[in-house]
Amino acid sequence: MAIKKKMANKKKKVARKSNTKSKKKIKSIKKKKKVATNKSKIATKIKTKKPSKIIHLDKNKEITKERGKKMSTETVKGGVSASLDTSHLKVPFPFKKKYGNYIGGKFVEPKSGKYFDNVSPINNEVICQMARSDAKDVDAALDAAHEAFKEWGKTDITTRSNIMNKIADVLEKNLNLLATAECLDNGKPIRECMAADLPLVIDHWRYFAGVIRAEEGSVAEISNSQYSYNIPEPLGVVGQIVPWNFPLLMATWKLAPALAAGNCSVLKPAEQTPASIMLMMELIGDLLPPGVVNIVSGFGLEAGKPLASSDRIAKIAFTGETTTGRLIMQYAAQNLIPITLELGGKSPNVFFEDIMDKDDAFLDKCVEGFVMFNLNQGEVCTCPSRALVQESIYDKFMEKVIARTKAVVQDNPLKMETMIGAQASVEQMEKIKSYLDLGKKEGAKVLCGGDVAKLNSGLENGNYIQPTIFEGDNSMRIFQEEIFGPVVSVTKFKDEAHALEIANDTLYGLGAGVWTRNGNIAYRMGRGIQAGIVWTNCYHAYPAHSPFGGYKQSGVGRETHKMMLNHYRQNKNLHVSYAENKLGFF
Amino acid sequence: MKVSATPTALELIEDLKETHGKDLLFHQSGGCCDGSAPMCYPAKEYMVGDQDVLIGEIGGIPFYISKTQHEAWKNTDLIIDCIKGMGGMFSLDNGTGRRFLTRSEICVPEGTSLN
Numbered sequence: 001m002a003i004k005k006k007m008a009n010k011k012k013k014v015a016r017k018s019n020t021k022s023k024k025k026i027k028s029i030k031k032k033k034k035v036a037t038n039k040s041k042i043a044t045k046i047k048t049k050k051p052s053k054i055i056h057l058d059k060n061k062e063i064t065k066e067r068g069k070k071m072s073t074e075t076v077k078g079g080v081s082a083s084l085d086t087s088h089l090k091v092p093f094p095f096k097k098k099y100g101n102y103i104g105g106k107f108v109e110p111k112s113g114k115y116f117d118n119v120s121p122i123n124n125e126v127i128c129q130m131a132r133s134d135a136k137d138v139d140a141a142l143d144a145a146h147e148a149f150k151e152w153g154k155t156d157i158t159t160r161s162n163i164m165n166k167i168a169d170v171l172e173k174n175l176n177l178l179a180t181a182e183c184l185d186n187g188k189p190i191r192e193c194m195a196a197d198l199p200l201v202i203d204h205w206r207y208f209a210g211v212i213r214a215e216e217g218s219v220a221e222i223s224n225s226q227y228s229y230n231i232p233e234p235l236g237v238v239g240q241i242v243p244w245n246f247p248l249l250m251a252t253w254k255l256a257p258a259l260a261a262g263n264c265s266v267l268k269p270a271e272q273t274p275a276s277i278m279l280m281m282e283l284i285g286d287l288l289p290p291g292v293v294n295i296v297s298g299f300g301l302e303a304g305k306p307l308a309s310s311d312r313i314a315k316i317a318f319t320g321e322t323t324t325g326r327l328i329m330q331y332a333a334q335n336l337i338p339i340t341l342e343l344g345g346k347s348p349n350v351f352f353e354d355i356m357d358k359d360d361a362f363l364d365k366c367v368e369g370f371v372m373f374n375l376n377q378g379e380v381c382t383c384p385s386r387a388l389v390q391e392s393i394y395d396k397f398m399e400k401v402i403a404r405t406k407a408v409v410q411d412n413p414l415k416m417e418t419m420i421g422a423q424a425s426v427e428q429m430e431k432i433k434s435y436l437d438l439g440k441k442e443g444a445k446v447l448c449g450g451d452v453a454k455l456n457s458g459l460e461n462g463n464y465i466q467p468t469i470f471e472g473d474n475s476m477r478i479f480q481e482e483i484f485g486p487v488v489s490v491t492k493f494k495d496e497a498h499a500l501e502i503a504n505d506t507l508y509g510l511g512a513g514v515w516t517r518n519g520n521i522a523y524r525m526g527r528g529i530q531a532g533i534v535w536t537n538c539y540h541a542y543p544a545h546s547p548f549g550g551y552k553q554s555g556v557g558r559e560t561h562k563m564m565l566n567h568y569r570q571n572k573n574l575h576v577s578y579a580e581n582k583l584g585f586f
Numbered sequence: 587m588k589v590s591a592t593p594t595a596l597e598l599i600e601d602l603k604e605t606h607g608k609d610l611l612f613h614q615s616g617g618c619c620d621g622s623a624p625m626c627y628p629a630k631e632y633m634v635g636d637q638d639v640l641i642g643e644i645g646g647i648p649f650y651i652s653k654t655q656h657e658a659w660k661n662t663d664l665i666i667d668c669i670k671g672m673g674g675m676f677s678l679d680n681g682t683g684r685r686f687l688t689r690s691e692i693c694v695p696e697g698t699s700l701n
């Protein structure tokens with residue numbers, strides 16, 4: 001019901017006309033921006049941004065309005081087809097024809113002059129062109145970041161916090177535009193973009209803006225004349241490689257804590273979804289000193305590898321898969337720098353028999369909890385892609401979840417009523433198909449779905465997979481490997497011990513779900529499952545205040561939560577003696 | 587577990603050898619995003635060791651998988667195919683417009699039966 005309410009509010013907001021009345025303020029901003037491009041004045045620029053002036057918001061409305069006017073001439077050649085029309089969302093087509101890299105506070109051409117086509121998974125039509133960067137562009141971005149770090153690393157916490165709060169405000173004012181961009185770039189349903197992705201993005205900026213204000217170092221009194229002061233310090237310039245499943249949210253998970261901790265970043269978005277982050281930088285770029293955030297688009301081999309292996313980064317953060325994770329660790333070993341890795345999972349979602357003790361709202365919630373494997377088309381590292389259902393309720397519960405799965409609306413992701421959209425790329429769709437094929441060969445029973453979804457009305461070329469439920473055994477590969485699609489593999493368990501055994505019989509340990517009316521079972525299972533996050537009577541909750549990360553082969557380190565700050569910081573220990581007399585050794 | 591390659595995959599391997607030299611290796615990935623993709627690297631750039639299993643060669647290139655993943659995947663043979671696409675992270679197929687894809691068939695481990 002909460003989702004329904006949110007969706008209704010979003011619709012109202014979409015319909016609301018933007019209020020623009022601050023042209024004078026915009027002029028003053030433009031003047032300020034010119035001044036601020038001088039690198040030596042970074043500190044001055046930060047200090048001149050008074051929190052009381054919410055000029056950026058008004059200005060931003062204007063940006064949106066101006067972009068709308070420009071778009072009629074700046075959309076891809078010949079305009080986009082009707083299936084990519086965004087007018088019903090009351091926002092202009094969000095993308096420019098072409099994007100360079102965002103380096104040193106401005107968009108610059110890739111040094112090679114090369115671009116690549118960015119397609120929308122909705123129908124695989126080209127929506128814009130992106131810089132095809134190489135090592136030279138990465139170097140330029142690192143130059144800008146190192147230059148910016150001289151000042152940014154020393155800014156006071158209040159200043160950084162205020163800037164991040166302003167970023168959140170601007171993103172909030174442009175929520176619908178950014179959500180539409182994310183939908184077009186990634187293929188996820190617009191309602192998820194509006195009710196989940198973007199609100200979480202905004203919340204993460206605000207969380208880290210807030211948490212650094214409340215934080216402080218520590219002092220230990222070693223003796224009455226010796227004190228040990230612990231002061232957190234930023235690492236410097238960090239490299240960040242972002243996946244394609246939540247382009248803006250994953251970028252924010254990495255950028256917000258890094259910036260809050262005082263670092264500068266060179267970030268590479270995935271080549272499958274490179275555009276929405278550029279729109280975000282268009283909107284928030286001038287709130288930050290030039291060079292603090294640099295975005296270099298391009299291919300992994302050509303741009304990601306030079307970044308990950310550079311000896312000019314102080315840390316590398318990566319979300320992806322295990323083989324590349326190992327390679328990134330290798331590069332980090334060669335440079336002796338820290339890493340954080342998030343490498344996926346095969347998350348168990350465990351349903352105990354007592355959930356069916358009553359036919360009530362909670363049971364309905366459990367049914368939804370099962371069907372959560374469809375969120376983001378299953379392209380979530382914590383997708384509940386293994387469901388374990390107690391055998392005593394198996395038939396009755398499965399009847400309910402199959403019916404609910406069949407009711408999932410699959411259509412153009414730009415429609416507000418669509419619940420499942422397009423897989424992010426053709427090759428991802430091919431990979432999922434290969435697993436649908438394998439599941440059948442392994443002898444798993446298809447309870448629903450099981451194939452590519454053929455959609456019409458202009459979506460014939462898009463990447464659509466039917467929500468699929470397989471019934472089988474945990475030893476099958478469809479139970480052991482993250483398919484990263486709307487595919488769940490279900491098996492039965494006898495009792496709690498059996499459930500725990502199956503839940504932990506996996507190489508990974510990122511997320512898990514436990515559904516029961518019994519608090520003791522919930523606690524024991526929660527502690528027993530070897531995973532970084534165990535959702536109890538809920539699933540797919542990603543508030544900034546909950547840490548996210550994996551056990552076993554799911555990765556190293558955590559993201560989100562204030563503990564993330566220490567993945568982007570050094571500790572400076574100042575050990576001070578206030579005694580006048582020598583020790584007496586020499 | 588055995589590994590083989592389709593003619594189109596063998597063609598791509600030959601093209602990669604021409605660009606990057608013959609000393610290459612494959613490592614089967616797992617996990618999310620591009621997980622399950624077979625990654626191809628210059629042999630000197632990717633460290634393999636006791637925790638990996640060499641399951642065969644395709645196009646004269648050794649193909650490795652981690653020991654734990656081998657255990658989980660042991661009932662399947664891998665067929666490396668080539669499809670259109672641009673992903674692949676740091677794998678040498680990245681950006682060529684083609685990429686490797688792992689397909690699978692059920693196999694029977696030596697000394698056991700499917701039942």
